[in-house]
Amino acid sequence: MSSAVGFLDITIAIALVALAIGQIMCVVRLLIGPTSADRILALDTLVINALGIIVVLGISKGFKIYFEVSLLVAMLGFVSTVALTRFILRGDIIE
Known part of the structure; x- marks a missing residue:
């Protein structure tokens, strides 16, 4: 049993x-990205990586609240x- 815990x-x-x-690579792309796209x-990839970190921390700590937090962060x-895409494309978020 102890080998399974060590493996986890x-x-x-x-x-x-x-x-x-992945987060570091996204920050580099964010800083040197030639276009706004x-x-x-x-x-967006930073958010996805943050979701992954939250879920992995939830698994390691064993708390279910991390999974609910990950849903909120995803939304x-x-x-x-x-909103940012609409602002860049149209110059306005709400029509």
């Missing part, structure tokens, strides 16, 4: 490292991506 800890650590590397995509990320 190693898997969680690898997942967190991979998600952190690259920056919007980087922000806010989707709405903010759509």
